[in-house]
Amino acid sequence: MRIFRLIITVIFFPACLQAQVKIELTNSLPVPRHEEVIEIPWADVLQAWPRIDTSAFVVTETGAGRQVPLQLLKGNNGQVQTLLLQVSVPASAKKSLLLTPGKRTPVTPKTYCRYVPERKDDFAWENDKIAFRAYGTALEASPAENAYGLDVWVKRTPKLVIDQRYKLGDYHKDHGDGVDYYHVGYTLGAGQLMPFVNDSIWYSANYRRWKILANGPLRSVFQLEYDPWTVDGKSVSAVRTVTIDAGAQMHRVDVQFSAASVSSLPVVAGIIERDEPGVVLFDEQQHIMAYWEPADPAFGVTGVAVYLPSGTKKMMTRGQQLLALAEAPVAQPFTYYRGAAWNKAGEIVSATQWFQYLRAYREKTEHPMRIKLTRTK
Numbered sequence: 001m002r003i004f005r006l007i008i009t010v011i012f013f014p015a016c017l018q019a020q021v022k023i024e025l026t027n028s029l030p031v032p033r034h035e036e037v038i039e040i041p042w043a044d045v046l047q048a049w050p051r052i053d054t055s056a057f058v059v060t061e062t063g064a065g066r067q068v069p070l071q072l073l074k075g076n077n078g079q080v081q082t083l084l085l086q087v088s089v090p091a092s093a094k095k096s097l098l099l100t101p102g103k104r105t106p107v108t109p110k111t112y113c114r115y116v117p118e119r120k121d122d123f124a125w126e127n128d129k130i131a132f133r134a135y136g137t138a139l140e141a142s143p144a145e146n147a148y149g150l151d152v153w154v155k156r157t158p159k160l161v162i163d164q165r166y167k168l169g170d171y172h173k174d175h176g177d178g179v180d181y182y183h184v185g186y187t188l189g190a191g192q193l194m195p196f197v198n199d200s201i202w203y204s205a206n207y208r209r210w211k212i213l214a215n216g217p218l219r220s221v222f223q224l225e226y227d228p229w230t231v232d233g234k235s236v237s238a239v240r241t242v243t244i245d246a247g248a249q250m251h252r253v254d255v256q257f258s259a260a261s262v263s264s265l266p267v268v269a270g271i272i273e274r275d276e277p278g279v280v281l282f283d284e285q286q287h288i289m290a291y292w293e294p295a296d297p298a299f300g301v302t303g304v305a306v307y308l309p310s311g312t313k314k315m316m317t318r319g320q321q322l323l324a325l326a327e328a329p330v331a332q333p334f335t336y337y338r339g340a341a342w343n344k345a346g347e348i349v350s351a352t353q354w355f356q357y358l359r360a361y362r363e364k365t366e367h368p369m370r371i372k373l374t375r376t377k
Contacts, residue, residue, distance in 0.1 A: 149189020188270030191338030250339030
């Protein structure tokens with residue numbers, strides 16, 4: 001019996017070591033894709049390599065041998081659902097990767113989210129480019145501080161800064177890596193989305209419950225739940241699922257509204273406009289609304305944007321807000337993207353560059369890289 005077991009081990013184990021899957025990526029666009037997070041369904045990986053050990057494989061660049069940063073996303077059942085990779089592929093080019101057995105090098109976290117009870121129920125999230133926060137229940141008791149919309153924390157470091165800024169407390173001062181100088185007030189701020197009925201925005205209260213679904217290193221996902229509020233005589237509630245990836249100025253939001261007796265709701269995504277002149281982009285053809293704020297003498301310039309892939313009915317200025325009007329289904333997710341950039345980060349330093357980035361982001365979102373897996377051993 002001992003001899004039989006030894007023979008089985010010797011035959012099976014080398015076969016595992018020799019397993020290899022080729023991952024071929026094709027960028028069909030005439031723009032480069034830099035440090036982009038891509039998704040590979042885990043079912044596709046299993047089809048190519050049924051006996052893969054989730055804790056003992058690596059992905060490397062063919063020829064270079066460098067490990068590719070990766071993350072495994074799990075579903076509600078605790079099972080792996082998706083393999084995330086962060087890769088760069090030149091314009092109109094291909095790149096080959098190899099998935100093989102091996103010991104992975106730890107990936108430096110590039111995304112992060114957390115509930116912040118020590119600051120009146122804030123919920124904050126960030127990646128290596130930019131940071132944001134939404135406001136919670138406790139802040140409603142302080143009308144002078146309360147706000148409806150989304151806040152932006154600009155940064156000029158790839159490091160994660162949320163914890164340190166809350167620890168310092170004085171995040172309205174630039175300590176060298178960025179600052180919170182964005183004013184939200186009783187507006188949609190930097191891209192919040194609300195129902196728009198009878199020519200009015202129907203604001204909810206702040207979020208009531210939160211749930212983290214994934215937390216880095218390449219993607220963080222969480223949900224914010226909003227209690228019912230009245231929209232033109234109807235009771236409406238919402239759950240927002242936010243997905244932020246490494247390397248991007250924009251992040252995805254899936255809003256699911258609940259309401260009786262209606263199949264859809266008119267909604268607006270909004271951006272607060274400043275008193276001084278800024279640069280506005282209403283690109284209804286590509287469904288992008290963007291704003292390059294006027295320069296702040298102390299802190300520089302923030303660019304803000306929303307992109308609604310399902311289309312917009314109209315873009316307009318109303319009061320002190322830029323608004324993109326759309327129609328959102330009830331009981332199904334409505335997907336849109338929002339984000340920001342800061343000129344002092346040194347990557348996007350003008351309105352022209354910001355608008356170019358957004359149009360390229362739209363193209364890449366609409367045309368994801370083609371991915372082909374082949375078992376080679």
